[in-house]
Amino acid sequence: MPSPDPSFLPADMYPLQSPPPQRTKRRQVKNACTNCQKACKKCDDARPCLRCVKYGIQEACVSSQRKERKRGVKRGPYKKRGPKDHPSAFQPDSSCRQETHLPQPMPIASAAPPFLPSYLPVGLPATFYAPHHPSKNGGAPPLPLYHPYFLSQMPPHPLQAPHNGQDDVDPNHPPQPGPYYSAALVAQFSPSLYPQYAVPRPDQQPLPQNIHYAFFPPAKQLSYHDNNHADHGA
């Protein structure tokens, strides 16, 4: 196998050292959704996660429950760290070996209304295409550039059961402030068609003019075999 080019790291992998990216560390989400967990596939912090959106099962995208850690386990005396004592990896209990029957590998584009072409603006920074989280704890700096709209949730699937006409806010299930997908990522859900799902970006920064739109998904990247290198702009 040829040596992997560190400059082609997935968006979720980051170099430990800034200048010489000689070693990367895999980043994990705190809680994968149950679907990704069963499939042993990469999840993300957004709900629904991108993978569930891809499969059109965003309503079934719920975070998995973590088991409570056992208490009172005796450990014995510690040994001082040796020069090269690498801990052996533990064997998981195969929680992801269960049947993983997803409906279909439904590409995002096919989830769009049939009359709506799927375009993705090109020539924008990679961050443009990433899901946006509205400041969970007030720590994340704003993205440098946005599409003027974000979709707070995925619009209803056109083929799924319609939810009672005008969608009023259910007092029992108020809209989650939750993740905001860049409208570019789900560009087929036009804000003009789904205004109730789109919210303008906080700082009103306008979209640059002369944005070019390309078909989404691009050629074969959406195979999304989790080699999502779809962000390496050239």
Place this chain on the structure above:
DNA sequence: AACATCGGACACTCAAAGGC
């Protein structure tokens, strides 16, 4: 060729052990 499955490497959590 594209997609699904899953073995196992790797990452992370956090209570016990140890030191001050």
Place this chain on the structure above:
DNA sequence: CCTTTGAGTGTCCGATGTTA
């Protein structure tokens, strides 16, 4: 108390099998 340690538990990479 605080820090260190490392077992326990979780995520998901990537090899392999299956299907179209």
